[in-house]
Amino acid sequence: MFILTPDTIWNPGALEMRQVPRRVFGRVMIFPRRGAGVGLWLRLIFEIEVLRYLVALLPFLLGAVLFPRYALAISQAPLPMLIVIYLFEAKVLRLSKPAAKALASEAEVERGLDLLRVRAVAVLSKIAAGRGMAEGRLHLVVEQSEMWRMPPLTLVSVQSEAGPEVMRLSVDERALLAGLFDDGFSERDLLRVNLAAGACLRDVAFDVRGVSAHARLAALIG
Known part of the structure; x- marks a missing residue:
């Protein structure tokens, strides 16, 4: 907590508000003062969508580095990347509505x-x-x-x-x-x-x- x-x-300034309640997730990034643990920092950073997408796309990045001859083909495959991001967000991190x-x-x-x-x-x-x-x-x-x-x-x-x-x-x-x-x-x-x-x-x-x-x-x- x-x-x-x-x-x-x-x-x-990130806490300025026009109505109650003030939402944070998905709207602003907060930076805790000294005393916050490393775990809290990492957890807050993981809330940034772009960084989570990079984690999901890590296999593609590694593939481009390990197999340079296929780097261009990998970079031009947006559909598989979007599918991986969706699966990571919807199936790995979150639960389906029924679950x-x-x-x-x-x-x-x-x-x-x-x-x-x-x-x-x-x-x-x-x-x-x-x-x-x-x-x-x-x-x-x-x-x-x-x-x-x-x-x-x-x-x-x-x-x-x-x-x-x-x-x-x-x-x-x-x-x-x-x-x-x-x-x-x-x-x-x-x-x-x-x-x-x-x-x-x-x-x-x-x-x-x-x-x-x-x-x-x-x-x-x-």
Whole structure:
């Protein structure tokens, strides 16, 4: 999971938005600040379509290098290349629609999304209480890559309708987001639910007027 805020990436301008939720995959490239692991960098780089296409076409590139006499013929065979790219994207990295739907039953999808919603509301309530917000709507947005056969890549952000904007989060607020996933409900579990439901972006909205007096008091004491 990567928490997306203007303070965690080198290019915060990529988070400018006109409406909630702000999508990332397929629209902008983000560059994490120092502290991000190599695995996260590689996973983000793999989201770039052109680079994935190069991986799929690697056999053609190797063939042209190892057999120079056939290099011209290989370079002039676009149809096989397109077929290889399609098979790599649709069959190797992703699941077909029937296979994706079979990952989870409707009941499992509902339970997973309900659990995400409950945890998201709890996080947003604590953030709103900690900031002393009296009005407005916050959104906890969870976006995942659709590639099932790769390690899950999950982007989590708190977005405000005021602006609208992707909010800057303190270290303590980012720590609250860690509670979205655990051994009982992991990123892979959410991806399974998302693929079965056919949507990999989840937006949980919360009206801050719903923050309880107890939550506000606990934030004040804290």
